[in-house]
Amino acid sequence: MCGIGAALALRDGRGIGELRAAVAHLARAQAHRGPDGDGHWDDGNSCALSHRRLAVLDLSPAGAQPMSDPSARYTISYNGELYNFLELRAELEACGAAFRSRSDTEVLLAAWAQWGPECLARLDGMFAFALWDRLEHSLVLARDRVGEKPLFYGELNGMFVAASELRALATLPGAAPRLDARGVFDYLALRYVPAPRTVLEGVHALEPGTLMRIAPGGATEPRPYYAFDRVVDPVVPPPEAQAEAIEDALTRSIERRLLSDVPLGAFLSSGVDSSLVCALAARRLKRELRTFCAGFAGDATLGDETVAARAIAEALELPHQSYRLSSDDLLAAAQGFGRWIDEPNGDRSCVPVFLLSREMRREVTVAVSGDGGDELFCGYPRYAGFEALRRTLPPADALEGYFERALPVFAPSLLKQLFPAEYAGWREEFLLRYAPVALRAGWNEAQRLSVLDFHSYLPGAVLAKVDRMSMRHALEVRTPFLEPGVMALAAALPPAQCPVRGALKPVLRALLTRYLDPAQLAPGKTGFGMPQGFMRAHQPLFDQMFAAACETLRASAFFAQRRAAFDALVAAAPGNINSQWALTVLGLWVDAVGLRP
Amino acid sequence: MLLRLLKSAFARVPRPRAAAMMPGGGAAAPPAAPPGSDSLSQLDLLSRLASLASGQPLQVTGKEAPGASRTRSTEAELPIERIIAHAAGLRRARLEASTEARVAGYARAFAQAARATGALNAFVFHADLPAGIAIDTVDAKLVPQHFDYLDILRRCIERVQRHCPGSMVTLVTAAGARQRALAAPDVAVVELELDAARPMYERACALLAYARSPAFSRDTVFLDADALVNRPLEAVFDLDFDIGLTYRDGPRLMPANEGVMFLAARRPQAVRDFLEARLATYDALAADAFIAGYYGDVKRWRGGQLSLNALLHGLRPYSPYAPRSAAGARLRFLPCDTFNFSGGEGEAASSLERLDERYVVHFKGSRKYAFALATQAERAHGAAR
Numbered sequence: 001m002c003g004i005g006a007a008l009a010l011r012d013g014r015g016i017g018e019l020r021a022a023v024a025h026l027a028r029a030q031a032h033r034g035p036d037g038d039g040h041w042d043d044g045n046s047c048a049l050s051h052r053r054l055a056v057l058d059l060s061p062a063g064a065q066p067m068s069d070p071s072a073r074y075t076i077s078y079n080g081e082l083y084n085f086l087e088l089r090a091e092l093e094a095c096g097a098a099f100r101s102r103s104d105t106e107v108l109l110a111a112w113a114q115w116g117p118e119c120l121a122r123l124d125g126m127f128a129f130a131l132w133d134r135l136e137h138s139l140v141l142a143r144d145r146v147g148e149k150p151l152f153y154g155e156l157n158g159m160f161v162a163a164s165e166l167r168a169l170a171t172l173p174g175a176a177p178r179l180d181a182r183g184v185f186d187y188l189a190l191r192y193v194p195a196p197r198t199v200l201e202g203v204h205a206l207e208p209g210t211l212m213r214i215a216p217g218g219a220t221e222p223r224p225y226y227a228f229d230r231v232v233d234p235v236v237p238p239p240e241a242q243a244e245a246i247e248d249a250l251t252r253s254i255e256r257r258l259l260s261d262v263p264l265g266a267f268l269s270s271g272v273d274s275s276l277v278c279a280l281a282a283r284r285l286k287r288e289l290r291t292f293c294a295g296f297a298g299d300a301t302l303g304d305e306t307v308a309a310r311a312i313a314e315a316l317e318l319p320h321q322s323y324r325l326s327s328d329d330l331l332a333a334a335q336g337f338g339r340w341i342d343e344p345n346g347d348r349s350c351v352p353v354f355l356l357s358r359e360m361r362r363e364v365t366v367a368v369s370g371d372g373g374d375e376l377f378c379g380y381p382r383y384a385g386f387e388a389l390r391r392t393l394p395p396a397d398a399l400e401g402y403f404e405r406a407l408p409v410f411a412p413s414l415l416k417q418l419f420p421a422e423y424a425g426w427r428e429e430f431l432l433r434y435a436p437v438a439l440r441a442g443w444n445e446a447q448r449l450s451v452l453d454f455h456s457y458l459p460g461a462v463l464a465k466v467d468r469m470s471m472r473h474a475l476e477v478r479t480p481f482l483e484p485g486v487m488a489l490a491a492a493l494p495p496a497q498c499p500v501r502g503a504l505k506p507v508l509r510a511l512l513t514r515y516l517d518p519a520q521l522a523p524g525k526t527g528f529g530m531p532q533g534f535m536r537a538h539q540p541l542f543d544q545m546f547a548a549a550c551e552t553l554r555a556s557a558f559f560a561q562r563r564a565a566f567d568a569l570v571a572a573a574p575g576n577i578n579s580q581w582a583l584t585v586l587g588l589w590v591d592a593v594g595l596r597p
Numbered sequence: 598m599l600l601r602l603l604k605s606a607f608a609r610v611p612r613p614r615a616a617a618m619m620p621g622g623g624a625a626a627p628p629a630a631p632p633g634s635d636s637l638s639q640l641d642l643l644s645r646l647a648s649l650a651s652g653q654p655l656q657v658t659g660k661e662a663p664g665a666s667r668t669r670s671t672e673a674e675l676p677i678e679r680i681i682a683h684a685a686g687l688r689r690a691r692l693e694a695s696t697e698a699r700v701a702g703y704a705r706a707f708a709q710a711a712r713a714t715g716a717l718n719a720f721v722f723h724a725d726l727p728a729g730i731a732i733d734t735v736d737a738k739l740v741p742q743h744f745d746y747l748d749i750l751r752r753c754i755e756r757v758q759r760h761c762p763g764s765m766v767t768l769v770t771a772a773g774a775r776q777r778a779l780a781a782p783d784v785a786v787v788e789l790e791l792d793a794a795r796p797m798y799e800r801a802c803a804l805l806a807y808a809r810s811p812a813f814s815r816d817t818v819f820l821d822a823d824a825l826v827n828r829p830l831e832a833v834f835d836l837d838f839d840i841g842l843t844y845r846d847g848p849r850l851m852p853a854n855e856g857v858m859f860l861a862a863r864r865p866q867a868v869r870d871f872l873e874a875r876l877a878t879y880d881a882l883a884a885d886a887f888i889a890g891y892y893g894d895v896k897r898w899r900g901g902q903l904s905l906n907a908l909l910h911g912l913r914p915y916s917p918y919a920p921r922s923a924a925g926a927r928l929r930f931l932p933c934d935t936f937n938f939s940g941g942e943g944e945a946a947s948s949l950e951r952l953d954e955r956y957v958v959h960f961k962g963s964r965k966y967a968f969a970l971a972t973q974a975e976r977a978h979g980a981a982r
C-alpha cells in the first residue's frame with residue numbers, strides 16, 4: 001500500500017526539473033502512506049513519477065517502484081494489491097512473460113503490456129495507478145472498481161499532476177487551493193464529496209472503475225471500464241443454494257486477501273459482516289487471525305461493542321484485542337483531526353477508526369474488514385420509507401426527499417435556500433445522475449438505494465475513511481466483500497433476500513449461524529462511530545471545537561462571500577449532531593490546509 | 598411445433614450477470630450460478646406476454662398452433678463486438694446528398710401532420726413488406742406476414758393512449774397503405790412514398806425527418822410496432838437527457854436496442870444531430886462490403902440497430918448512472934429490464950414478476966406470437982376487438 005505521485009508537462013517550458021520537484025513534493029507529503037521506500041523516476045523530458053512504498057508482498061528491492069517493464073515502454077507508480085496476481089502471472093507466463101520479482105506490480109505491468117486497458121477487467125484487487133507509455137507519449141490513470149484506493153488529479157501551471165492524497169496536491173509549491181462551491185455544497189449535504197468533484201477547485205477525483213489518458217496536449221474524458229448494477233435472477237434459486245454460492249465466493253475472496261508476507265489481522269465489530277469474515281477465515285480456512293475492536297471507556301451507555309466482539313472472537317477461537325478508547329484519547333485525536341485528515345469527511349467513525357488503526361498497526365501490517373457488506377446486501381435500515389416517495393414524486397424529487405428525511409446532515413431544503421446555484425448543480429449532477437434507481441423495475445427500495453450507496457457513499461465516505469485513517473499509520477485494510485464474484489452474487493439476489501425492514505441481510509445472517517450462535521451478535525450494532533452519548537457527555541468541548549471551526553470558516557474567503565448563508569448554517573447545526581460535527585471537521589481541515597485568507 | 602418454435606425463440610435466456618464490464622474479464626466473470634438455476638420458462642413468458650396483450654389471464658400450453666416459422670441459425674455468427682467495431686470505423690456525421698433530399702421530402706409530410714398536443718408524442722413506423730420478402734439474415738429469420746400487424750399496431754396505439762393520456766401518436770407508413778385505417782384525432786397517419794422493401798432504412802430516414810419537423814415539439818417516444826407501453830412514460834423524461842437509449846448485456850446481442858428510444862424535446866437540435874449522424878453512418882454501412890457480405894441488405898434489416906451501435910461504440914459499459922455524450926447529444930442509457938422489457942438475453946431483471954413495473958414491454962421476434970394467442974383468446978371469450 002503506497003502513495004503515488006505523477007507530473008506531466010502539458011505545455012512547453014515546463015522543464016523536467018519542475019516535474020521532478022513536483023513528484024518529490026508529492027512523495028514527501030505522502031510519506032505516511034509508505035515508510036518502506038521512496039522511489040523516483042522520469043523520462044528526462046516530460047513525465048516524472050514518484051512512489052512511497054509500504055512493502056507487503058515481496059519485501060525485496062525487486063518490488064520497488066516506479067517500475068518499468070522489460071521493454072521499457074511502460075513505467076508505473078502503483079498503489080494497491082492484486083489478489084489474483086498469481087493466477088494472472090501464470091496466464092502471462094503461458095503467453096511468454098518472464099518475471100524477476102514476486103510482486104503484483106510486475107504482474108500488472110505485464111498484464112498491461114499484454115492486454116492493454118482490457119486487463120483492468122481481469123483484476124481482482126484494490127488499486128490506483130499512474131502508468132507512463134513511452135511510445136504513445138501518454139500517462140494513464142486508473143482506479144479499482146469500487147474506489148478502495150484514491151487517486152486525485154489536477155492541473156498546475158502547465159503541469160498535469162496526480163497523487164493518492166488530495167492534500168499532497170493542495171500543498172504543491174505554486175498551488176493556490178480554493179474551496180470549490182459545489183464541493184462544499186456536496187459536503188454539507190452528504191458529509192463527503194462524491195467523485196469526480198473534490199472540495200478544492202480544479203482538483204478532481206478519478207471515479208471508481210474508470211481510466212483516463214493524458215497526453216501533453218491534454219486529457220481525454222475518463223472512461224468507465226466497470227459499472228455495478230443489480231440484476232434479478234430470472235429463476236430464483238433456493239436460499240440455501242444462494243447462501244452456499246456466496247459462502248464459497250466469500251471464502252475464496254478471504255483466502256486471496258490473506259496472502260501476505262507480513263502479519264495479518266481483522267477488524268471485528270459485533271456486526272454481521274466483520275463477524276462473518278472472521279468466521280470464514282477461522283473455520284473454513286483455519287487461519288488464526290488476530291482480531292481487534294474499539295469501544296468507548298467510561299459510561300456503559302456509550303454503545304460499546306467490545307464485549308460482544310470479544311465473545312465472538314472467543315467462540316471462533318481467535319486471538320482478540322479490544323481497545324477502550326478513553327475520552328482523552330478521542331478528544332485529543334478529534335482536536336488534531338484537521339492535521340491528518342486528507343479531505344473533509346464528516347463520518348463520526350473517522351476518529352475511532354484512526355485510533356484503532358494506530359493500535360492495530362503495532363501488531364499487524366494488514367487487516368481484513370467487513371466493509372461493503374451493507375451496500376451489497378442492503379444492510380442500512382434507512383432505506384425504509386422510500387417507497388412512498390418514489391410512487392408519488394418524480395425520480396429526482398424522490399431522491400431529494402430521501403436525503404431530506406433519512407440522512408440528516410444539512411437538509412437539502414435548507415441548502416437550496418442558502419446556496420441556490422450550487423443546489424441546482426447538485427440536483428443536476430447528483431440527484432439526476434442517480435434518479436434511474438427510483439424507476440428500476442423488479443427491485444425493492446433497499447435494492448434501489450443501495451445501488452446509489454454503492455456508487456457514491458461507499459467510495460466517497462466509507463472507503464475513503466478506511467483508506468485515510470488506516471494509511472495514516474501504514475496499516476493496509478482489505479475488504480473481502482468487494483471481490484467481483486461476491487459482488488456478482490450479491491447483485492443477483494432477489495428482493496426477498498434484500499428486505500427493507502426487519503432482520504436485514506438475511507443471507508449473511510443465515511451463513512453466520514453455521515458458525516456462531518446468532519444471540520452473540522450485538523442487537524443494535526453501532527459500528528465504530530463516536531456515539532451520540534459520548535458527544536453529548538462532552539458537549540462543552542465539542543461546542544468549543546465547533547465555535548473555533550466556525551471562526552475559521554467565517555474568516556475564510558469562501559464563507560466571507562457567503563456570510564448570511566454561513567450564519568444560517570451555524571444557527572441550524574447545533575440541533576443536529578451530524579451537522580455540527582460536519583461543520584467542525586470542515587473548519588479543522590480548512591485551518592490545517594491553510595485556506596484562511 | 599409451438600414448443601420447438603418457442604424453444605428456439607427463447608433459448609438464450611441468460612444466467613444472471615451482475616454488472617456490465619468489458620469483454621474478456623477473467624476475474625470479473627461471476628461464479629457459476631448456484632445449483633437449482635434453470636432457464637426462464639418459455640411458455641410462462643409467452644403466457645405472461647399474451648396476458649399482458651389481452652388484458653386477461655392466459656395460460657399457453659404449447660398446443661396452440663401459430664404459423665410456421667424458420668428457426669434461427671447461429672452457425673455462421675461472428676462476435677458481435679467485431680461487427681460493431683468494424684461499423685464504428687464507418688461512422689459519418691453528415692448525410693449524403695441523396696439521403697438529405699429524401700429526408701427533406703419526408704419532413705414536409707411531417708410538417709403537414711403536426712398537431713398541438715398537451716402531453717408527449719409517440720412515433721411508430723410500420724410498412725408491410727412486399728409479398729415474398731422475408732427477414733432472413735444471419736442472426737434473424739422471420740416472416741412478418743405471419744403476424745397481423747394491423748392488430749399489433751392497434752394494440753400499440755391503444756397502450757400509448759391508455760398510459761399517456763393526451764398524447765399524440767404519429768404512425769408512419771407507406772403511401773396508400775392499409776394502416777391509414779388507424780387514423781384518428783390523436784393518431785396522425787403519415788404516408789410516405791417509401792421503399793417498403795427497405796423498412797429499417799426508411800424508418801431511420803423518417804425519424805430524422807420527424808425530428809426536423811414542427812411535429813417534434815414535445816418529448817417523443819420512438820416505439821417498435823410490437824412494443825407496448827405499460828406505464829406512464831413522463832417519469833422517464835424526468836431523467837434529463839437528449840436521448841434515452843435502452844441496452845442489454847447479452848454477449849451475442851447488439852448492446853443498444855433500437856426498438857425503444859426516448860427523444861427529449863428540450864434541445865431538439867441535439868437530437869437532430871444525433872439522428873443525422875446515425876443515418877449518415879447507416880448509409881456508410883449499407884455501402885460497405887463486409888457488412889453487406891455478412892448481413893445482406895442492411896437497409897432492409899439490422900442496419901438501423903447496427904448504425905446506432907456503431908455511433909455508441911466506445912461508450913461501454915453502459916450504466917444508467919453514467920450519462921454520456923455522442924454526436925452532440927447527451928445520452929442516458931436505460932436498462933432494457935425496466936424500460937424495454939422482453940424477458941430476453943442480457944436483461945438484468947429478467948424475472949417475470951412485477952411485470953407492471955416495466956415501462957415498455959417489447960414483443961421481440963417470436964414473442965409476437967403472443968399477440969395471436971391474445972387475439973384467439975379474446976375471440977374465444979367474446980371479447981374480440
